[in-house]
Amino acid sequence: xxxxxxxxxxxxxxxxxxxxxxxxxxxxxxxxxxxxxxxxxxxxxxxxxxxxxxxxxxxxxxxxxxxxxxxxxxxxxxxxxxxxxxxxxxxxxxxxxxxxxxxxxxxxxxxxxxxxxxxxxxxxxxxxxxxxxxxxxxxxxxxxxxxxxxxxxxxxxxxxxxxxxxxxxxxxxxxxxxxxxxxxxxxxxxxxxxxxxxxxxxxxxxxxxxxxxxxxxxxxxxxxxxxxxxxxxxxxxxxxxxxxxxxxxxxxxxxxxxxxxxxxxxxxxxxxxxxxxxxxxxxxxxxxxxxxxxxxxxxxxxxxxxxxx
Numbered sequence: 001x002x003x004x005x006x007x008x009x010x011x012x013x014x015x016x017x018x019x020x021x022x023x024x025x026x027x028x029x030x031x032x033x034x035x036x037x038x039x040x041x042x043x044x045x046x047x048x049x050x051x052x053x054x055x056x057x058x059x060x061x062x063x064x065x066x067x068x069x070x071x072x073x074x075x076x077x078x079x080x081x082x083x084x085x086x087x088x089x090x091x092x093x094x095x096x097x098x099x100x101x102x103x104x105x106x107x108x109x110x111x112x113x114x115x116x117x118x119x120x121x122x123x124x125x126x127x128x129x130x131x132x133x134x135x136x137x138x139x140x141x142x143x144x145x146x147x148x149x150x151x152x153x154x155x156x157x158x159x160x161x162x163x164x165x166x167x168x169x170x171x172x173x174x175x176x177x178x179x180x181x182x183x184x185x186x187x188x189x190x191x192x193x194x195x196x197x198x199x200x201x202x203x204x205x206x207x208x209x210x211x212x213x214x215x216x217x218x219x220x221x222x223x224x225x226x227x228x229x230x231x232x233x234x235x236x237x238x239x240x241x242x243x244x245x246x247x248x249x250x251x252x253x254x255x256x257x258x259x260x261x262x263x264x265x266x267x268x269x270x271x272x273x274x275x276x277x278x279x280x281x282x283x284x285x286x287x288x289x290x291x292x293x294x295x296x297x298x299x300x301x302x303x304x305x306x307x308x309x
Contacts, residue, residue, distance in 0.1 A: 007165070008033050008072050008099075010088060011080030012063065014131035014260070015104065018141040019079060021049040022171035024059040032063040035080050035088060040065035048138045051170065052250075066091055075162055077102045077125075081261075082110040082272050089113035100162060102149060106190045106257070107272025108183065108280070111152050121154040123162065124179050126186045129171065130204065130251040132260060142251050146172040150179020184233045188224045188240055189247070191273045192217045194258035195296035198268075198303070201259070205252025207244055216292075217244055223293045224277050230284040258300060265307050270300040 006029040009016045016032060023030045032047075034040045042064035049057050066088075072095060078088060082105040092101075092114075100121035103111045114122050128144040149163055160175055167173045176182055196216060197204060207214050221237050221244075228235055261268045274297025281290040 005029075005074035005099075006031055008069075008074055008076045010035060010066065010076060010078045011084075013079065013081070014133045014139050014141075014257070015127065015129070016077075016079040017047050017133070017137065017139045018049050018129070018131040019077065019104075019171060020061050021047050021057055021059045021139075021141075022168040023166065024061060025057060025170075026168040028165065029074075030061055032061050033069065034063065034065045035084055037065050038067040041068060045137055050134070050138070050140045052142050069095070071095065072097050072099055075100055075102065075165065077104055077166075079104045081105070081267065082107050082269050083267055085110060085113040089117040089119075092119070093117045100154065100158060102162060102166075103152075105272075106187070106194070106269055108187055108276045110272055115153065119153070121158060122152040123149050123154055123159055124152050124183065125149045125173070126176075126179070126182045128186075128247075130247070130254050130256075132254045140254065142254060143170060143172070144247055144250055146174050148176030148179060148182045149173055150176040150182065152179075181233055181235070184228045184231070185235055185240060185243075187273060187277065188221055188228070188235070189244055191224060191277060191293060191297070192220050192244055193247070193256045194268070194270065195220075195274055195293075195300050197256045198259040198262050199296065199299055203251075203253050204256055205248050207248035208252060214241075214245070217241065220293050220296070223290050226286055226289045227277050227281045227284065230286060231280065262300075262304060262307060267308075268300060268304050270297050270304070273297065275301070 008031050010033045012032050020030045044060045045063045047061050076099050102123045104125040127147045131139050131141045163173050163175050221240050258268045274293050278294035281287050
């Protein structure tokens with residue numbers, strides 16, 4: 001095996017499954033961990049991943065409930081939905097986990113529960129991939145570009161070791177010194193995709209196909225960039241729009257995670273995207289400049305609530 005210690009992936013959704021297959025193919029020991037199923041005993045599952053070229057890779061991967069694991073001794077990757085982080089942090093603390101955590105989720109402040117619980121090593125990864133669940137153990141995966149990992153709490157030497165272990169030919173990672181800038185850049189991109197696509201009930205390719213939708217995306221970028229600047233993060237609006245168009249092209253035909261969640265009647269992560277940006281805007285007295293972004297977020301929340309009734 002490439003890594004001396006196992007890699008635990010907490011979250012068996014579209015990203016967790018795709019990451020597991022890539023890491024297994026790169027000669028790592030991987031354990032997929034279910035968060036919500038306390039009754040799930042350890043067993044091997046055949047996980048299939050369809051790549052951009054249409055090639056299908058299948059791996060046999062160990063899967064177990066977090067409640068069944070007595071000790072986690074290795075790198076822990078958190079790919080579950082960010083609204084589960086309070087529960088995950090509590091369970092990991094109860095197990096006296098001291099392994100490094102890599103938070104691989106969308107949104108602002110998603111690492112806070114782990115900081116509050118006192119974990120010594122916390123790293124943040126910004127994923128530039130898309131993955132869609134076709135059925136329970138089959139995903140359609142599209143890499144966009146290498147994904148950065150940076151330090152929240154920890155040290156550069158340990159982070160470099162983590163990056164070296166995780167880096168895969170078809171799921172590349174790199175060490176990023178300015179991770180907060182990357183977090184904001186991706187949050188703005190996600191605030192566009194995860195509000196507009198679900199409300200239109202359409203795939204990611206819409207920004208490439210429809211100029212009116214692209215114009216709305218540009219307006220959201222302009223609004224959210226005001227809030228980023230107030231937080232000391234200076235971003236290039238044209239660069240962000242170009243990234244949206246690139247993602248739209250590469251993942252055309254795929255559904256963004258929030259639309260997948262709505263279709264499956266699952267809670268979305270919109271509170272950590274548009275609505276968290278709006279909350280921070282109010283702290284800087286910029287609520288008037290963020291109205292479109294907040295409205296789109298509120299509509300997603302309402303849509304989610306209606307589906308849960």
